[in-house]
Amino acid sequence: MSDQSPSLYGSQPEAPRPQAPGLLDQILGVFTSPVELFQRLNKAPSWGWAMGILIVSALILTVIWGLKVDVDEMLRPMLERNPNVPSGQVDMIVDMQKKFILPFGILGALFGTAAAMTLVALFYWLIGKALPEAEAPSYPQALSAAVVPGLVKLPHLLLIAIICLVRPVGGLTPDKIAPTSLGYFLQVESLKVHALLYSVDLFYLAEAGLAYLALRHLLRMKTVGALICVLLPMAFGIGLRVFGAK
Numbered sequence: 001m002s003d004q005s006p007s008l009y010g011s012q013p014e015a016p017r018p019q020a021p022g023l024l025d026q027i028l029g030v031f032t033s034p035v036e037l038f039q040r041l042n043k044a045p046s047w048g049w050a051m052g053i054l055i056v057s058a059l060i061l062t063v064i065w066g067l068k069v070d071v072d073e074m075l076r077p078m079l080e081r082n083p084n085v086p087s088g089q090v091d092m093i094v095d096m097q098k099k100f101i102l103p104f105g106i107l108g109a110l111f112g113t114a115a116a117m118t119l120v121a122l123f124y125w126l127i128g129k130a131l132p133e134a135e136a137p138s139y140p141q142a143l144s145a146a147v148v149p150g151l152v153k154l155p156h157l158l159l160i161a162i163i164c165l166v167r168p169v170g171g172l173t174p175d176k177i178a179p180t181s182l183g184y185f186l187q188v189e190s191l192k193v194h195a196l197l198y199s200v201d202l203f204y205l206a207e208a209g210l211a212y213l214a215l216r217h218l219l220r221m222k223t224v225g226a227l228i229c230v231l232l233p234m235a236f237g238i239g240l241r242v243f244g245a246k
Contacts, residue, residue: 020046023053030152034210037148038218045140045218047147051117054150057157058109064164065174066102073171121146124219124229131225137218145218149210156180156203175201192242199238208234 021029021040026049029037072094079090125142137145160178169177175198176183183198208230215226 018043020044022046023049026050026148027151027154030149030210034213035217038145038214038216041144041148041214042141042218042220045138045144047140047144050147050151051114053154054117054147055110055113057154058113059106061157061161061164061174062105062109063102064161065169065177066105068164068169069101069173070169070171071098071101074173075171077171117143117146117150120233123233124215124221127225127229128215128219128221131222131228132220133216133222134220137220141219145211145214149207149214152206152210153203156201195241195244196238199241 018040021037021044026037026046075094075097076090079085079093080087085093121139121143124145125137125139128137128142156178159180160174163177164174175181179185180203181198181201183194183196183200186194186197188194188197212226212230215221215229216223221229
């Protein structure tokens with residue numbers, strides 16, 4: 001027996017499935033109409049192309065930066081301040097890092113980016129199932145919410161790559177190259193405070209704001225759940241940066 005409702009003209013045709021927004025729609029949407037974009041992704045999750053372009057962008061930036069960075073200038077001051085590193089081993093460690101920093105960076109860009117997004121999506125999915133505003137989200141929806149807001153960082157990655165190409169990098173890490181954070185403009189003696197200032201970056205704050213909108217409109221998560229999902233990873237990332245500063 002058919003599940004379709006009969007009519008004078010036979011069975012009603014099934015409504016077409018919503019079409020997922022393409023990559024260009026997603027890139028434009030995060031800047032112009034994020035709420036509408038995330039509402040569309042709720043009905044038709046899509047994350048593959050967004051993840052792909054973020055991985056490729058990170059890979060290109062890593063290669064450009066890795067070929068330009070002065071590893072000695074970047075690592076020697078940190079190693080010399082570390083009381084656990086004997087002074088006689090500093091040169092050996094720097095020489096070793098010169099050989100491996102680019103290969104490890106490439107591996108991190110290729111696999112670390114995807115792994116981080118996958119873990120964030122799992123976190124979103126678990127919190128979304130615990131604190132749904134309506135229907136509990138699916139994992140593809142959670143993965144879309146974890147990946148698509150990151151598209152807002154594409155101009156930032158491009159800007160850093162251009163700066164690396166047109167001027168010397170010295171010993172700066174990529175997060176310290178572009179003039180988009182407080183740490184770029186405010187110089188303080190405390191390394192931990194300086195690391196905290198670098199965490200106050202325009203594009204990372206924009207990504208956090210978009211993540212909140214995605215959690216509310218794509219995953220349909222309660223406000224408290226969305227805040228947990230945004231603030232906990234942010235606090236974890238800032239803590240790693242601050243307490244790892246030496």
